[in-house]
Amino acid sequence: MTLLEVYLERAVRTPGAPALVHARAPHQVTFTWAQLVDRAREISLALPPRARVAVTMRDHPDLVPSVLAVWSQGGVVVPVDSEWGSQVREVVLTRSGATHLLDSGGVSPNALANPDAPALPADTAMISYTSGSTSSPKGVVLTHGQLLHAYETAGVKMREHLGHQPMVFGASMRMSGLGVLGMTYLWPAVMGMSVVVLPELGLTSARDHWRLLREHGVQLTYLVPPLVELLNRMGQDPGGEVVTCLSGGAPLSAAGQSLFQDRFDAVLLNVYGMTEVAFAAFFGDLEDGRGTHSIGVPVTVSARLRDAQGAVVEGEGEGEIELSGPSQSCGYYDNDEDTAALLREGWVRSGDLGRRDAEGRYWITGRRKDVVLKGGFTIYLHEIEEAAGQIPGVVESVAVRLDLPTGEDVGLIVFAPTVPAAEAIQKELSATLGRQRAPRRVVLTAEPLARLGQEKLDRRAAMVRWQEMISN
Known part of the structure; x- marks a missing residue:
């Protein structure tokens, strides 16, 4: 049939x-x-x-x-x-x-x-x-x-x-x-x-x-x-x-x-x-x-x-x-x-x-591909995004993997129109996740995040956006 x-x-x-x-x-x-x-x-x-x-x-x-x-x-x-x-x-x-x-x-x-x-x-x-x-x-x-x-x-x-x-x-x-x-x-x-x-x-x-x-x-x-x-x-x-x-x-x-x-x-x-x-x-x-x-x-x-x-x-x-x-x-x-x-x-x-x-x-x-090994910790990108989602004012976020000379780390792009500063989110995540598991840096964007079909986060586009934002 x-x-x-x-x-x-x-x-x-x-x-x-x-x-x-x-x-x-x-x-x-x-x-x-x-x-x-x-x-x-x-x-x-x-x-x-x-x-x-x-x-x-x-x-x-x-x-x-x-x-x-x-x-x-x-x-x-x-x-x-x-x-x-x-x-x-x-x-x-x-x-x-x-x-x-x-x-x-x-x-x-x-x-x-x-x-x-x-x-x-x-x-x-x-x-x-x-x-x-x-x-x-x-x-x-x-x-x-x-x-x-x-x-x-x-x-x-x-x-x-x-x-x-x-x-x-x-x-x-x-x-x-x-x-x-x-x-x-x-x-x-x-x-x-x-x-x-x-x-x-x-x-x-x-x-x-x-x-x-x-x-x-x-x-x-x-x-x-x-x-x-x-x-x-x-x-x-x-x-x-x-x-x-x-x-x-x-x-x-x-x-x-x-x-x-x-x-x-x-x-x-x-x-x-x-x-x-x-x-x-x-x-x-x-x-x-x-x-x-x-x-x-x-x-x-x-x-x-x-x-x-x-x-x-x-x-x-x-x-x-x-x-x-x-x-x-x-x-x-x-x-x-x-x-x-x-x-x-x-x-x-x-x-x-x-x-x-x-x-x-x-x-x-x-996700096997969305895992970061940081200071002996195994960190999943989505757990950082979930923690950010609990912060008042955060509409959505996407974590990106950073390959640094000192090892792997995490950056976070946040769409939060009502939050005045990235530092407030960084501080909250450090308190919630601990310093080792929190992202190295948080940046705010004024635009909704790029997504693929079925509204999946477009992590490739997020990485490009990250590079653009930190270079400005």
């Missing part, structure tokens, strides 16, 4: 039921399952068969029909973030071997002058590029079978968490790529949920966000940690039925998670996954009806830990998380070197450090 067939089956079984309610300006439109499929057929008339089509990810009612249109012609979708720079965009279009570019605003596809490209597995649904911040993005090859397995097993776990079948999913993220597309559109369709596209959650919409969730009867929604923190500061919940919120894409602050569940009629689950295994692989843990900081047990794949000495950890322990299972991707497109580096004994190396308890539950403890 393909993802397209999921939509076709819904259109036959419940043709008049709402599939997509687009309530985000400037579009106000509702598609039933039958109308969604009909619109996909209309778009497909302009597409050649079995083409590799780059689809621009836009917040437009035609986004899902455009993706379905490519699949209906036996084609492969290459998601393109509308906010990528021209250089990255051209690299992705060329390396993916895309033959056409389709704007998901309903514009006719443009033919691309790409030569014949290496073949793909027959069941390929997507080539999803994982990083728009580098000159060498990697394309993850995913089949319909891999995506379907991930979405179906995740749906089983979510029903187990909730104790019932949720019916309405609220989408409030900017559309950037497969991560948001899968979580907020494709997965809900596999689960049989209708999707309500709400105004993009940000500074201007945060105050009304809960009201809109309630008005549309949303039962399940997806956030990233920066949006969790934004709602903690600005959200106003009129109260009502409990909304289950999933948080992923970056480390979730334990304090922020607890405050979120205290303030709102909501459960906040700490989920974890990566594109290389198609989707979220862990869906959090519940205790007394509240989400815990654990990411829970593996759901869509198997997981294991490998310690610093290279041995697989048995039972309780810590190490790098490795993943394997039916939703595991086919590797990186036309990139044997990076595919070989991704795998170890057939398992996907996540690059994330974790801890497992006796019950098999996991916690994320850090």
